[in-house]
Amino acid sequence: MADPSYDWAALYQKHRDAMYGVAYEVLRGSGRWDLAADAVQEAMVSLMKAPPSEPPRSWEALLVVTAKRRALDIVRSAAVVRGVEYAEEYVAGGAAPDEDDALERLEKMARARAAIARLDAQEHYVLAQYIVLDRPRDEVAAELGVTPGRISQINTKVLSKINAAVEGGG
Structure with a gap:
């Protein structure tokens, strides 16, 4: 009690x-x-x-x-x-047994952040609203004044840029 x-x-x-x-x-x-x-x-x-x-x-x-x-x-x-x-x-909180993996993950995250920083305003908006917040494609399209198909194209382009930066190191 x-x-x-x-x-x-x-x-x-x-x-x-x-x-x-x-x-x-x-x-x-x-x-x-x-x-x-x-x-x-x-x-x-x-x-x-x-x-x-x-x-x-x-x-x-x-x-x-x-x-x-x-x-x-x-x-x-x-x-x-x-x-x-x-x-x-x-x-007890010492170093992780596989520090190389942890370092590689951190480097990939840094490359992803750099790629995201290079996105234009429209790409940033699609990333935030459609990809991260998972808002409906039609709503995001209406807010940007484009077609829903264009949102899909921007989505693919953004994900490709981030993936290329993470995997390619650039």
Whole structure:
């Protein structure tokens, strides 16, 4: 049972970003970053079920450490389920085992950003509205004063430019 003298909602609101950040970093290396919110939730539930007998000197420290422990539990349980052994320094937030892949992904993202920066205004609009926001082609066409077929052409052109930059390195 949660101790009513602690305002758990306020504590969560104040420290959720720090908790999420730590959980995300721990889980990112194992490819389970998508479970960071679960680690934060489990941390809050465990503290609510067994609250500290006296208020801690730093709520942030307690909440962040608890979230980190829950994230480590998730990584370790994933390792057991998959039968994969993770090096302890890797689990604790050390360097990723395949840094070359991570570097390559970062370089590709940088090339994609550069290609996007070179798009004209109409191409940017189609990228944002039609591709990213998945708005109907007819609506985007009406806003730009072109035919829906032209939106498809611009879409293909934008994706080709980005793909060429990412894959070709240019």
